[in-house]
Structure formats: C-alpha cells, structure tokens
Amino acid sequence: xDTSAGSSSEEGKKKAKGPRKSRGAGGxxxxxxxxxxxxxxxxxxxxxxxxxxxAKARTIHKYLGDxxxxxxxMGHVRDLPEKKLGVDVENGFRPDxxxxxGRGKTIEELRKLVRSASSVYLAPDLDREGEAIAWHxxxxxxxxxxxxxxxxxNEITKRAIQEAFASPGRIxxxxxxxxxxxxxxxxxxxxxxxxxxxxKVTRGLSAGRVQSVAVKLVVDREKEIRAFVxxxxxxxxxxxxxxxxxPADVERPTFEAELVKVDGQKAxxxxxxxxxxxxxxxxxxxxxxxxxxxxxxxxxxxxPFTTSTLQQKGATVLRFSAKKTMMLAQKLYEGxxxxxxxxxxxxxxxxxxxxxxxxxxxDLCRALIAGTFGEKYLPEKxxxxxxxxxxxxxxxxxxxxxxxxxxxxxxxxxxxxLYRLYKLxxxxxxxxxMKPAEFLVTTAEIQAGPATFxxxxxxxxxxxxxxxxxxxxxxxxVLPELAPGERLDLAEPLLPSQHFTQPPPRYSEATLxxxxxxxxxxxxSTYAPILxxxxxxxxxxxxxxxxxxxxxGILVTDLLVEHFSQILDVDFTSQMEEKLDRIxxxxxxxxxxxxxxxKEFYSPFSKWLETxxxxxxxxxxxxxxxxxxxxxCGKPMLYRWNRHGRFLGCSGYPACKNVRPVDMExxxxxxxxSDEKCDKCQKPMKVKTGRFGRFLACTGxxxxxxxxxxxxxxxxxxxxxxxxxxxxxxxxxVIKKGRRGAHxxxxxxxxxxDIGKTCEKCGKAMLVKYTRRGPFLxxxxxxxxxxxxxxxxxxxxxxxxxxxx
Numbered sequence: 001x002d003t004s005a006g007s008s009s010e011e012g013k014k015k016a017k018g019p020r021k022s023r024g025a026g027g028x029x030x031x032x033x034x035x036x037x038x039x040x041x042x043x044x045x046x047x048x049x050x051x052x053x054x055a056k057a058r059t060i061h062k063y064l065g066d067x068x069x070x071x072x073x074m075g076h077v078r079d080l081p082e083k084k085l086g087v088d089v090e091n092g093f094r095p096d097x098x099x100x101x102g103r104g105k106t107i108e109e110l111r112k113l114v115r116s117a118s119s120v121y122l123a124p125d126l127d128r129e130g131e132a133i134a135w136h137x138x139x140x141x142x143x144x145x146x147x148x149x150x151x152x153x154n155e156i157t158k159r160a161i162q163e164a165f166a167s168p169g170r171i172x173x174x175x176x177x178x179x180x181x182x183x184x185x186x187x188x189x190x191x192x193x194x195x196x197x198x199x200k201v202t203r204g205l206s207a208g209r210v211q212s213v214a215v216k217l218v219v220d221r222e223k224e225i226r227a228f229v230x231x232x233x234x235x236x237x238x239x240x241x242x243x244x245x246x247p248a249d250v251e252r253p254t255f256e257a258e259l260v261k262v263d264g265q266k267a268x269x270x271x272x273x274x275x276x277x278x279x280x281x282x283x284x285x286x287x288x289x290x291x292x293x294x295x296x297x298x299x300x301x302x303x304p305f306t307t308s309t310l311q312q313k314g315a316t317v318l319r320f321s322a323k324k325t326m327m328l329a330q331k332l333y334e335g336x337x338x339x340x341x342x343x344x345x346x347x348x349x350x351x352x353x354x355x356x357x358x359x360x361x362x363d364l365c366r367a368l369i370a371g372t373f374g375e376k377y378l379p380e381k382x383x384x385x386x387x388x389x390x391x392x393x394x395x396x397x398x399x400x401x402x403x404x405x406x407x408x409x410x411x412x413x414x415x416x417x418l419y420r421l422y423k424l425x426x427x428x429x430x431x432x433x434m435k436p437a438e439f440l441v442t443t444a445e446i447q448a449g450p451a452t453f454x455x456x457x458x459x460x461x462x463x464x465x466x467x468x469x470x471x472x473x474x475x476x477x478v479l480p481e482l483a484p485g486e487r488l489d490l491a492e493p494l495l496p497s498q499h500f501t502q503p504p505p506r507y508s509e510a511t512l513x514x515x516x517x518x519x520x521x522x523x524x525s526t527y528a529p530i531l532x533x534x535x536x537x538x539x540x541x542x543x544x545x546x547x548x549x550x551x552x553g554i555l556v557t558d559l560l561v562e563h564f565s566q567i568l569d570v571d572f573t574s575q576m577e578e579k580l581d582r583i584x585x586x587x588x589x590x591x592x593x594x595x596x597x598x599k600e601f602y603s604p605f606s607k608w609l610e611t612x613x614x615x616x617x618x619x620x621x622x623x624x625x626x627x628x629x630x631x632x633c634g635k636p637m638l639y640r641w642n643r644h645g646r647f648l649g650c651s652g653y654p655a656c657k658n659v660r661p662v663d664m665e666x667x668x669x670x671x672x673x674s675d676e677k678c679d680k681c682q683k684p685m686k687v688k689t690g691r692f693g694r695f696l697a698c699t700g701x702x703x704x705x706x707x708x709x710x711x712x713x714x715x716x717x718x719x720x721x722x723x724x725x726x727x728x729x730x731x732x733x734v735i736k737k738g739r740r741g742a743h744x745x746x747x748x749x750x751x752x753x754d755i756g757k758t759c760e761k762c763g764k765a766m767l768v769k770y771t772r773r774g775p776f777l778x779x780x781x782x783x784x785x786x787x788x789x790x791x792x793x794x795x796x797x798x799x800x801x802x803x804x805x
Contacts, residue, residue, distance in 0.1 A: 048117035059335030126152035131175035156345035177590035204643030222549035228503035234269035257453035285449035298436035303385035304397035307524035437464035506546035520574030
C-alpha cells in the first residue's frame with residue numbers, strides 16, 4: 001500500500017540536464033523486451049529505459065546503443081484498490097494506491113534493475129495517462145530523483161528517439177495531478193453510485209461520470225424514436241428529355257427533375273388526394289427551361305486523422321468497433337516486424353485531438369505526391385488545418401511515420417486488418433496535402449403550367465484529393481446542355497411516390513463518437529472504453545450496427561436523472577472536462593487546484609447521494625405488475641430486474657421459482673425448441689440465453705443438466721471427443737472451448753467429481769473441476785465459499801499425474 005500523492009520528482013521548469021550520454025547511442029543489441037525476460041541486470045554505467053509494453057520496448061531498443069537496457073512495466077503498476085473507495089475525502093481526497101494484482105513480480109525485477117542502473121529513463125506515452133504511469137513507477141520502484149529522467153516522443157523513429165534521449169526532462173506534475181483528478185472523480189462517482197443501484201435495482205450494476213452521460217444520449221434518442229409519429233408526404237418526379245427525339249433504334253438520354261413549387265409556393269403534398277389534384281392540373285402541360293445556373297465548386301482535402309475521426313472512419317469504412325480500431329492503431333504505433341528491417345513503428349501516437357503535423361512529415365508527403373501522383377495534385381503551399389478549441393497542440397495528428405512506406409510495401413508483413421487500418425491512415429494523410437477536387441454544379445429550373453421542377457447535376461472536373469479519398473460518381477446525374485426557353489419532352493408519365501417522415505436515426509459507433517467529441521464529453525483516450533463499457537454493462541445493445549437502449553439502460557438512466565440530474569447533464573459534464581484540463585494549465589499549485597475542484601464537486605454530490613438513498617424508488621421492493629400468469633402455479637407474474645435486464649418472475653417466489661425472459665416490449669419470449677436431442681437422456685433441447693450468449697439446454701432440467709454451446713450463427717458447437725477416459729468416472733474426456741482457450745474436461749454431466757474431500761473453510765464437499773491448466777479442487781459452496789487448491793499427488797488420477805510431471 002502507498003498513500004503518496006505528492007511529487008517524487010520536481011517539475012522541471014527547464015529541460016533537465018541529462019546524464020552523460022552512454023556510448024553507442026546509434027543502435028546496438030542491448031535491451032530486453034520486458035521486465036520478466038532474462039535475469040541479466042544492466043552493467044555498471046548502463047541506463048535503464050522503462051516503457052509500457054514489450055512491443056514498444058523492442059522497437060525502441062533498436063535505436064539505442066549498448067549503454068541502454070529497455071524493459072516493459074506492462075502498463076500501470078499501481079491504482080486505487082478494487083474493493084474499497086481508496087480515497088480519503090476528509091483529508092484532501094488523498095488517494096490510497098495499491099500495487100495492481102499480478103504486477104508484483106514485474107516491480108521486484110524492475111527494482112533490481114533500478115538499483116544497478118546509472119540512470120533511469122521513464123518513457124511511457126506522452127499523454128496524461130503516460131505521465132501518471134511514469135510517476136507511479138518512481139514510487140513503486142523507489143527511484144532516486146537525481147537519476148530519474150522523463151522522455152517523451154510522438155513517434156517511435158530513430159530520429160525522434162535520439163532527440164528525446166538527448167534532451168530528457170522531469171516528470172510534469174501538472175499532467176499527473178490532472179490525471180489523478182480524473183481518476184479520483186471517476187472513482188467517487190462510480191464507487192458511490194454503484195452500491196445505490198445495487199440496493200435499489202439489482203446487484204452488479206454500475207454508473208460512471210462519463211459512461212452514464214453516454215448512455216443518456218442513447219436513451220434520449222430511444223425515447224425520441226418511440227415518441228415519433230410518422231407523417232405522410234408525397235413527391236413528384238419528372239423524367240425529361242431534350243428535343244428532337246433520336247431515331248427509334250437509339251436509346252434516348254433522360255434526366256430527372258423534382259417538383260419544388262406550385263403557384264410560386266413551396267410544394268406541399270400531404271396525401272394522395274392533394275397529389276392527384278396537382279397531377280390533374282399538370283395534364284398536357286409543356287415543360288420549358290426557366291433558368292440554368294452553373295457554379296464551379298471545390299471540395300477541400302480533409303485534415304489528417306485525430307482519434308475521434310479515425311474511430312469514425314474505422315467504423316464506417318472498415319466496420320471496426322472503436323475498441324478494435326484503437327487496439328490495431330496501438331500495434332502500428334508500438335511497432336510491427338518488417339522482415340529483415342526488424343520492428344518498426346508505422347504511425348505516430350494514436351490518442352490525439354490535434355490535426356497539426358511536423359514540417360519534416362509535410363516535406364516528405366509533398367515530395368511523395370509530386371513523384372507518385374504528379375505536380376498537378378500538389379498545392380503551391382502545404383495545407384494547414386484549424387485546430388479545434390482545447391486541442392493539445394503539443395501532439396500531432398495520426399499519420400504515417402514515413403509516407404514513403406506505402407501500404408503495398410508493408411502489406412506482406414501485416415495481418416489483414418492491420419494493413420487495412422494502415423492503408424486508411426496513409427491515404428488520409430497523403431490526401432490531406434493534395435489539391436481540392438473541382439466540380440461543375442448545374443441547377444436548372446423547369447416550368448410546367450403552375451408548377452416548377454428542379455434538376456441538379458454535378459460533374460467532376462478534377463479529382464484532386466478524391467484520387468485517394470474516393471468519389472462516388474454513381475450518386476450524381478449529368479445534365480445535358482440546357483438553355484432558358486428550351487422546350488423539353490416528358491419521356492414518361494409523371495412519377496408520384498408516397499413517403500413518410502423518419503424518426504431521428506439511432507446512434508452508430510461513428511455518430512456516437514462524433515457526438516461525444518462535439519459535446520465535449522470524454523477525451524480521445526476515453527471514447528473507445530466508453531463505447532465498450534456501456535455495452536458490457538447491458539445498458540445498450542448494438543443491433544444492426546446501431547445502439548439500442550435496453551430496458552435496463554432506460555430504467556437506470558431515469559433513476560439517475562431524477563436524483564443526479566446535474567451529473568447526467570451534458571453541459572455540466574463538458575464544463576467539468578474543461579475544469580479538469582485547466583488543472584494541467586494551472587501555475588504551480590496543481591495539487592491545490594485538484595483538491596479545490598474535487599471539493600467543489602463532492603460537496604453537493606454527497607448530499608444528492610444521501611437524498612437518493614432515502615427517496616429513490618426501490619425497484620426491488622416494488623416490482624411492476626404484468627398481465628401474465630405463471631404457467632406453473634397460476635399466480636400473477638411480476639416484472640423484475642437483474643443485471644442482464646428485465647424478466648418475468650412469479651409472485652409466488654420463493655415457493656415458485658418460475659421465470660420467463662421477455663422481449664424489449666415486455667412480452668414473454670416463446671420457448672424455442674431445437675431439432676437437437678440431449679446426448680444424455682434423448683429429450684428435446686431448447687434455446688436459452690445466458691451471460692455468454694445463446695446455448696442449448698435439455699428440457700429435462702433440473703434432472704438432466706446437459707448443455708451445448710452455440711456459435712454466433714446458431715450452429716451447435718459439440719466438444720471434440722478424445723480417446724482418453726476420465727480418471728474419476730471413466731467417461732470420455734472431451735476438448736471444450738472456453739473464454740480463455742481450449743481445455744480437456746470430463747464429458748459427464750455435471751463435469752465435476754466428489755472424491756471425498758471436504759473444504760477446510762466451510763466443511764462442504766470439494767469437487768474436482770477442469771480448466772485449461774488442468775484439474776483442481778474447488779469448494780461446492782461456490783460462490784459463497786471460493787476456496788480452491790491444486791490437487792495433491794494422492795488425489796490425482798494416473799493421467800493427471802502424468803500431465804503434472
């Protein structure tokens with residue numbers, strides 16, 4: 001445990017003077033990929049470099065000489081505790097940091113390396129999170145301040161690495177305090193609100209300062225859609241052709257125009273009757289061109305990607321989730337193996353809201369455009385783009401580290417999805433420095449009796465940046481040359497069509513990220529985790545690539561809005577993000593600024609919380625009646641909740657434990673029988689839904705507990721039967737696939753065995769169970785008793801002994 005929240009190394013007002021440079025800084029064979037690889041410590045005078053991941057360590061190691069040892073911390077090493085608040089609200093909101101479970105061995109190995117190192121360079125990412133990791137490392141590893149240096153870089157290239165190590169700095173406590181403020185604020189909201197929801201709704205629910213606002217956006221949109229009343233309207237299109245008509249054996253070119261005015265007023269056709277009246281007035285009317293307007297229009301090149309725009313394009317173009325886009329981008333940033341070249345980073349840092357790019361990268365890009373696409377695509381001066389308010393200008397946009405590494409040149413070394421994302425990033429960056437696309441836009445108005453029709457067409461004159469970003473010409477019609485006063489033929493009868501107004505669309509991943517950014521909710525590093533979290537919590541579902549609010553999401557949001565309206569207010573959340581950003585900009589007293597902000601928030605929040613415990617509706621104690629009766633005992637069924645959502649439960653509980661799943665409208669889901677027969681008792685099997693998705697269960701339950709897994713398409717996944725026999729019951733052993741990989745298990749039902757051992761903690765039977773690591777003993781009283789241990793030698797079957805040896 002470590003409660004330190006102050007600085008272990010002072011903020012450097014100037015660049016710190018680094019230690020004397022180690023010999024051979026141009027590249028050598030020093031370094032290790034992670035703290036756990038090898039036992040060798042840095043030799044006398046060697047410098048230790050600590051980064052977050054082995055991949056990043058391998059790439060950086062390539063550019064440093066024999067005087068450096070590069071190791072990985074595997075991300076954060078300390079955090080607030082899992083099972084308690086971990087924040088002393090009475091004493092300046094002092095955080096109580098603990099070593100993260102599983103990091104102890106890594107910390108111990110790094111400590112040994114620190115003791116023998118001449119200096120320690122902390123090189124996590126350049127954002128607030130990276131600065132916090134560096135600060136936590138100084139405490140966890142007890143690094144003396146005098147030999148602690150901080151290095152940051154926007155890209156992992158030889159030039160960037162050597163420049164960073166030539167002028168190292170110190171840990172910036174302004175960034176650390178800004179990160180701590182966010183972490184503590186999020187902990188206060190989540191840790192205080194979640195127990196309230198457990199008490200009032202059901203166990204396992206959670207709330208968050210930013211995630212709950214994101215859910216509210218989806219819920220509000222869902223309510224708009226449900227309240228929407230569609231209105232009928234009609235459109236009338238005319239298919240026209242120039243005179244004279246060509247010979248009968250030649251197809252006559254036509255173009256379309258739409259009715260826009262009747263008697264000089266905007267056309268309003270609310271129903272079929274009104275449409276029919278207008279069509280009657282147009283019978284026999286002559287179509288005459290009233291006016292033709294042509295304009296040159298240009299479409300400027302888009303800026304290079306930020307985190308937000310990359311996630312949006314990843315979703316719309318590549319159909320990647322935000323989480324997948326960021327996972328792949330992380331790999332491209334940290335480095336991938338490029339054959340004989342070894343590990344190389346292909347893109348710059350991927351968590352950024354800036355569209356700025358370095359002068360060197362601009363020069364390389366412009367040279368590439370001139371040489372590959374020709375001078376006609378190259379503007380006279382580089383394209384520069386306006387930064388949005390609050391953008392971190394110290395960062396760059398997401399771009400290739402070297403534009404000359406074309407997607408085709410690295411394709412042989414990349415997995416398919418890595419290649420597709422790199423290609424997207426490369427194309428966007430190169431396109432950002434190209435000339436605009438040039439269009440000729442034509443608008444013609446055509447008079448027909450009392451009606452005015454309008455025809456529009458667009459012709460691409462110069463493709464410019466669209467040579468890379470794409471131009472969909474099939475969406476445009478090309479108009480013939482038209483002149484005022486020209487008479488046209490109606491090629492086909494007028495085309496009336498019925499339409500209905502549409503509700504606002506549900507959010508996709510791309511549009512939700514765009515909305516979060518536009519409204520100032522969250523920051524580049526949080527968009528993907530937000531989208532993943534709200535789905536994992538069961539508050540929203542992604543159906544047909546659109547977010548649908550679940551009944552659980554609507555219930556929880558309504559309860560929180562009633563008692564914590566300010567926390568779920570979009571403007572309040574946006575202002576809080578700005579206040580958190582300002583901690584980093586404060587002069588000197590960053591810790592004081594953090595404490596003031598937390599006090600300002602927590603004082604009213606704690607009062608709202610007290611009121612909510614007293615006055616929030618207790619959904620557990622006041623279940624909603626339903627119109628359905630229990631098919632087991634005939635008593636009324638009630639709507640109840642668990643962390644997976646709403647379901648029907650018998651009011652006779654606990655005497656009757658009948659439950660039924662329901663759809664989004666609250667109607668009972670009909671039992672879906674499968675064609676499969678139970679392997680054990682030959683009874684029919686039915687489709688059920690559990691925490692990991694749909695599966696088949698025997699209709700003979702609870703007497704028969706046999707189940708089969710289903711894949712995402714509903715196909716049965718049968719375990720692979722082996723030639724081995726279970727040492728405890730002689731049933732065949734099978735290969736089962738779990739969340740953490742394949743493992744052997746007994747095919748009996750249930751697949752565990754009582755071998756006469758009792759739990760030393762609660763006295764219940766200990767059962768032999770199987771995982772991917774082999775058999776072990778676990779208490780049958782799980783989850784109340786979580787006692788488990790490895791099998792002793794005299795408890796093992798003969799095959800288990802062989803496997804253990």
